[in-house]
Every structure is written in structure tokens, then in C-alpha cells.
Amino acid sequence: xxxxxxxxxxxxxxxLFFTLVGSIGLLRFPDFYTRLHAxxxxxxxxxxxxxxxxxxxxxxxYSGTPLVxxxxxxxxxxxxxxxxxxxxxxxxxxxxxxVKPWKLGDERR
Amino acid sequence: MNRxxxxxxxxxxxxxxxxxxxxxxxxxxAFHLIAGVICTGIVTLMSHDxxxxxxxxxxxxxxxxxFCYIPWELWQIVLANIDVAIRVLHPKMPIDPLIIEFxxxxxxxxxxxxxxxxxxxxxxxxxxxxxxxxxxxxxxAIAKEPADALLLDQTMQKKVAEVFFVEWPGTDQPAxx
Numbered sequence: 001x002x003x004x005x006x007x008x009x010x011x012x013x014x015x016l017f018f019t020l021v022g023s024i025g026l027l028r029f030p031d032f033y034t035r036l037h038a039x040x041x042x043x044x045x046x047x048x049x050x051x052x053x054x055x056x057x058x059x060x061x062y063s064g065t066p067l068v069x070x071x072x073x074x075x076x077x078x079x080x081x082x083x084x085x086x087x088x089x090x091x092x093x094x095x096x097x098x099v100k101p102w103k104l105g106d107e108r109r
Numbered sequence: 110m111n112r113x114x115x116x117x118x119x120x121x122x123x124x125x126x127x128x129x130x131x132x133x134x135x136x137x138x139a140f141h142l143i144a145g146v147i148c149t150g151i152v153t154l155m156s157h158d159x160x161x162x163x164x165x166x167x168x169x170x171x172x173x174x175x176f177c178y179i180p181w182e183l184w185q186i187v188l189a190n191i192d193v194a195i196r197v198l199h200p201k202m203p204i205d206p207l208i209i210e211f212x213x214x215x216x217x218x219x220x221x222x223x224x225x226x227x228x229x230x231x232x233x234x235x236x237x238x239x240x241x242x243x244x245x246x247x248x249x250a251i252a253k254e255p256a257d258a259l260l261l262d263q264t265m266q267k268k269v270a271e272v273f274f275v276e277w278p279g280t281d282q283p284a285x286x
Contacts, residue, residue: 018190025197034206036235037251038193044230045190067135074132084229088236091249095237101249104205 004060011053019046031102032094040087044080051076115157122157123149174272175223181268182227189232196251205252208237211259213244213266220273227265234259 025038055069055076062068130145131137196204215221221244225236228248233255237247250256259265 018194021190021194021197025193028197028202029204031206033235033249034204034251037233037249038197040229040235041186041189041193045186067132070132080230081226084226088225088229091235091237095247101206101208 001060004056008053008057008060011049011056015046015048015050015053017046018042018049022046032099033091033101036087036091040084044083047079047083048076051079119153119157122159123153126152171273178268178272182230185227185231185265189230192232192255193251203252206249207253207256208247208249209256209260210245210247211266213246213270214275215244215266215270215273216241216275217273220269220275223272224266224269227269228259231255231265232258 019042022039022042025042026035029035029038051072055072058065058069058072126149127145130149131142134141134145196202213224215224218241221239221241225239225246228234228236228246233251235249237249239246248256248259250259
């Protein structure tokens with residue numbers, strides 16, 4: 001049980017770390033496109049790690065309902081497909097409206 | 110699309126959707142199973158040509174190769190996140206964004222989507238737009254190294270081409286030294 005809790009805590013901590021990095025990146029990066037780099041990647045892995053931790057926790061403590069982890073695994077799967085697609089859609093919309101990419105040496109905006 | 114291919118598409122779609130229904134409901138009594146068959150049947154009739162398009166003798170081979178490709182992709186995602194984390198937390202913020210374009214021999218919708226999603230999830234690059242006719246990609250890279258990885262090494266394009274049994278033209282590759 002203790003080992004299981006340690007693994008779950010590691011997964012949750014990793015997920016929290018990457019989600020936090022995504023948020024810091026959103027604030028620190030200089031423009032629309034680079035901010036999408038931070039959120040698009042970190043949110044995907046962060047949410048994935050947190051959900052994996054929840055799946056393992058459920059397997060250890062509520063092993064009577066094995067279908068719930070399967071549903072959570074589907075959630076991870078769909079997030080991994082939908083999140084890059086959404087990032088790409090935002091990116092394309094911004095590019096077609098004509099948002100200028102930030103270059104090294106420009107002002108923050 | 111002839112009759113046999115259509116039946117194949119319908120069967121695959123029905124099987125996948127019904128399995129999904131069972132996993133989500135988790136109830137095995139007659140009412141829920143019959144309701145599942147009816148709902149799955151209606152959805153299959155409406156959308157059987159979305160999942161499996163026309164002839165595809167290599168359907169199983171492609172699925173297997175895609176399955177082998179996923180672990181590599183997951184590892185790339187972890188690398189991408191560490192890369193972004195370093196760039197975000199580094200005091201000097203080492204970024205130098207640029208936009209690059211390249212062409213691939215991929216044509217089918219599913220392979221283009223796979224490559225576009227892979228590019229978005231791997232270190233330092235996001236797909237901006239895809240032109241299906243030429244297989245051309247426009248990619249925003251956060252610094253020079255990830256852009257070079259896509260333009261010069263082309264590891265990812267080759268892996269995706271291998272998954273979908275697309276011949277990779279050996280002419281325009283830079284010489285390996």
C-alpha cells in the first residue's frame with residue numbers, strides 16, 4: 001500500500017509540476033505563438049500524469065470496480081488527441097488573422 | 110468502394126463502437142446490451158465511412174505499426190515537456206521563434222493528422238497549417254534546434270511514413286557524413 005501511495009504521489013507531483021510550468025510559461029513568454037508552446041504541451045502531459053496517478057490510486061484502493069480506470073484511460077487517450085488538435089486550431093486561426101510572430105529582440109506584447 | 114469493402118468498414122466500425130459502449134456502460138443485462146446494439150447500429154449506418162475509408166488491405170499492418178509508434182511518441186512528449194520546462198524556467202528564456210515549411214510524401218488524411226499531432230506534441234514545434242494536396246506543412250518552431258530536427262534529420266516524418274507504408278523518396282536527403 002505504501003509503495004502504491006508513493007507512486008501515486010510521484011505521478012500527481014509530476015502532473016502538478018508540468019501544469020505549473022505551463023502556467024508560468026503562459027505568463028513569461030512574449031507572444032501568442034510561444035505561449036501556445038507552453039500551454040499546448042505542458043497541459044497535455046500534466047493532465048495525463050494526474051489522470052494516470054488517479055487510475056493507479058483507484059486500482060489500489062477500489063479494485064472492485066475495474067471499469068472506472070478504463071474510462072479514465074479513455075479520458076487520457078482523448079485528451080492526447082484533442083489537445084494538440086485544439087492547439088493547432090488556435091495557431092492556424094491566429095496565423096490566418098495575421099498575428100505577427102515575435103522575433104528575437106522585439107518588445108514583449 | 111465495392112460491396113465487400115463497405116461490409117468490412119461497417120463491421121469494423123460496429124465492433125469498435127460496441128466495445129466502447131460496453132466499456133462505458135459496464136452493465137451486462139439484456140436491456141443495456143440491446144439498447145447498445147440499436148444505438149451502435151444507428152451510429153454505424155451514419156458514419157461507417159469515416160473510420161475505414163475504401164479499400165485497405167494493410168489495415169491490420171498499419172494498426173500494428175501505429176501501436177508500435179505510440180511508445181516512441183509518448184517518450185517524445187516527455188522530452189518536449191522537459192524542453193519547454195527548461196525554456197520557461199531558465200532566467201534568460203532561450204527562445205528564438207521561426208516559421209519553417211517542408212513537404213512530405215504523405216497524402217492520406219489519417220497520416221497527415223498523425224504527423225501534425227506528433228509535430229505539435231514533440232519538442233519545440235507546433236503545426237500551423239497543412240496542405241493535403243502537396244503534403245506540405247507549415248510549422249512554428251520555438252528555437253533553431255527543433256526546427257533543424259524537422260528540416261535536416263526528418264526522423265519523425267520517416268517514422269510516420271513507415272507506419273503508413275509510404276515510400277520515402279531518397280533523392281532530396283542531405284548526405285550523411
